[in-house]
Amino acid sequence: MARPTCAIDDTSGCLNNTATSTFTTTTSPADADGSGNSLNATDLTGTAGWQSGKTVTIDGATITLPEFGTGAYDNMLASGQTVTLPDSGVVNTGAAVVFLAFATGAPVTNATGTITYAKNNCLDPNGVPSDQSYDLSAVPDWLSGPSSAASITLVHENHSDDTQTSPSSGPKVYAISVPLTCPGSVISSVSLPQLTNGVQAGRPALHILGLGVRPTTATGSGSSARHWVGTWASVQDTGKVQSSDGSTAAVDSQTLRIPAHVSIGTDSGSGVRVHLSNAMGATPVTFDAASVALQDTTAAGATAAAAPATLTFDGSPSVTIPAGGDATSDPVTLTVEQQATVLVSLQVRGMAPAMPGHSVARTPVWVSDHADRTSDTDATHYTQTTYTGLPYLSGIDVTTSTSNPAGSLVLYGDQSVNGGTASADGRHHLSDAITDALADDPHGDASVRYGVLNAGADSNSLLPQITSSTSPFGVLNPLDRDVLTQGNVRTVLVSTGATDLLNCTGNAYTCATEVEDGLASLDIRLSGYSTDDSQLSINQQPVTQNSDITVYLATIAPFTAAHPGTATQEAAREEVNTYLLDNYPGQIIDFAAAVSTDGNATSSTVKAADLSDGNPSAAYYADLAGRYVDDIDAGALIYPPN
Structure with missing residues (x-):
């Protein structure tokens, strides 16, 4: 019997289960788990802003949603359906396939499927087509799965007995990405795992709301071709940025002006684009206007060096981002030198009682009166806030050479990378220290040759679940959102584990x-992810050369007086470092x-010169950066970065 087939932008032919319902005095027909329980459609469409039948952009991939709460089928129980990608009208080439999914009954196992590339795409060096398998066994259960990895957490669960509850864990939907072994090759279809086409109480099932392809950082063609690289990044780790007094920061029709101290500068194309995120938000946010400008190097603060460039999104000056979503601006022309400070201004529509963002940013943020001040050059209408975090802004890309594009180094970690004790000027994080060290390297040419992106977070959930799968394993957040969506990632420096050790109570x-x-x-x-540049052409056909992301692992620095560890935790830290040094030479x-x-x-112990009141000082981050550059210069690492 032939398996159902549908298009990626119209999955109606592959839908075979109803997992969402409406609730008033009765519950519309739905059964996600075999026990008559379902997602509340109003939470999705109203509270979160996931509009029925429309698209949502999650982790860089645009995904078409089904109709929610109608009583009709609204998701694909993975049972071997084939989802095709048309030749036009959809993104059919990219770096990863992103699925919106959740499991019921329990996490699924052996959830393998196949990605089929179009004819004459993804050839091995012998010219043989090379389709790829993938594994979605990492998709968590909708109720027991981790909230930290969810794209959206809903408030209500509806039941077939016409009742509604609010579980403490909340029903959740996850975004999970599958790395493409041939990034940039045309995909013709995605075959879903063949698990079950029906739900039974207590039996695992995999529900897929939709899927999309995350584009590579190469855009356009011919004279309009551009290659993008990340120059600055900030990850979301809170749904409520706070002020210094502990209150939740809020704005009401005001304009935020946010500084970003970049690493690499633009090439001769002078292109800039901005990434905004509502990943940790619970409700949609609308920006009525946005702009980008260079900071005035003399006046500093919220003063721009020249009239800001207006940002648009798919040609519109405004953009609405649903809960869990993100948006990338259209390119603008702005010449940005390396290590410059860029000002991004965002006017928020109406009242935002809470703003998602990075919780401990050590970066000043300015806010205006109740008006659109995105086009203001001077700082007359701006006041510096007492925000301890940085709302909405998640990244900035610049253009790089199309013939020899630069890549980016992503710093992924907890305490050392996050820089919670760095100077509060937004210019002294570990990413800034490494950028400065690269520019000052006596063995270099005073240039910053690649982007240096900070993906540090105050979190103890940065280590992923363990897997022995031989198929490319789906990647959950925060790893996917914080690292793999960044612009032209070629190298990742992992510096995490300290927070996990400090929270561990075992031996x-x-x-x-x-x-x-x-x-x-x-x-x-x-290392299972390929870079954007991992293909070459043989006889004018794309051939994979398996250029994987380079991974460096950092030893865990000694605990400090501000974050002391027990004798057991210190012994564990030393064991981890010995393990790393013994097992990962060259990394x-x-x-x-x-x-x-x-x-x-x-x-x-940490040397006294690197501490200030028991906390890491600027000298601490400078020493970490110096070690990185020294190891690169000395050839101590197996793989050179970027």
Whole structure:
């Protein structure tokens, strides 16, 4: 019997289950788990802003949603359906396929499918077509799965007995990305895993609301061809940016002006685009106007050097981003030098009682009166806020050479990368220190040759689940959103595990092993992604050359007086560092040795010169950056970056 087939922008022919319902005094027919339970459609369409039958952009991929709450089928129970990608009208080439999905009954296993490339695409070096398998077994259960990885967490669960509850964990929908082994090749179809075409209580099932392809950072063709690279980034780790007094920051029809200290500058094309995110938001947000400008180097603050360039989104001056979503601006022309400060201005429509963003940004943010001030050059109508976090702005890309494009280095981690004790001027994070060290490197040419992006977060959920799958394994957030969506990632420096150790209450061996296994899984997961530049042409046909992302692992620096560890946690830290040094030669950046009193990875204290009131100082981050550059210069690493 032939499996159902449908198009990626109209999946109606593949839908076979009703998982959403409306609730008033009765519940419309729906059954997501075999027990008559379902998602509340109003939470999706009203509260979160996921409009029925429309598109939503999640983790860079535009996905067409089904109709919710009508009583008709509204999701694909994975049972071997084939989703085709038309030749036009949809994104059919990219870096990853992103699925909006959730499991019921329990997490699924053996959820493997196939991505089929179009004729004469994704050839191996012998010219043989090379389709790829993938695995969605990482998709969590809608109720018991982690909230930290969810794209959206709903408030209500509807039941077939005409009742409605609000589970403490909340029903969740996840975005999971599958890396393409041939980024940039045309995809003809995606075959879903063949699991089950019906739901039964207690039996695992995989529900897919939709899927889309995340584009590569190469856009256009011919004279309009551009290649983009990330120059600045900030990850969302809170749904409520706070002020210094602990209150939730809010705006009402005001304009935010946010500074971003970039790394690499624009090429001769002088192109800039901006990424906005509502990933941690619970409701939609609309920006009525947006702009970008260089900061005046003399006046500094919220003063622009010249009239800001107006940003548009698909040609419109305004953009609405639903909960869990993101948006990328159209390109504008703006010459940006390396290490410059860019000002991004956003006018928020109406009242925003809470703003998602980066919780500990150490960056000033200005806010205007109740008006659109995005086009203002001077700072007359702006006042510096007391925000401790940075709302909405998630990234800035610049154009790079199309013939020899630059890549980016992403710093992924917790305490050291996040820089919660850095100077509060937005210019002294680890990413800034590495950028400065590259520019000042006596072995270099004073240029910053690649983007340096900060993906640090205050979180102890950065280590992924362990897997032994041989298929490209789907990647959940925050890893996908914070790292793999960044502009032209070629290298990832992982510096995490300290927070996990400080939260571990087991013995030293158990605590160390959990972190070691997590770091090993991160290495496997990240290195399974190909870079945007991983193809070459043979006889004018795209051929994969398996140019995978390079992964560096940092040893864990000693705990500080501000974040002290127990003797057991310190023993675990030393065990982790020994494991890294023994098992990953050529991939290690020895951050611990760079800042420790004794200059080695197992020293238990940070040298006094790198501390201020028990916290890491600017000298601490400079020493970490210096160690990175020294290791690169000395050829101590197997793979050179970018």
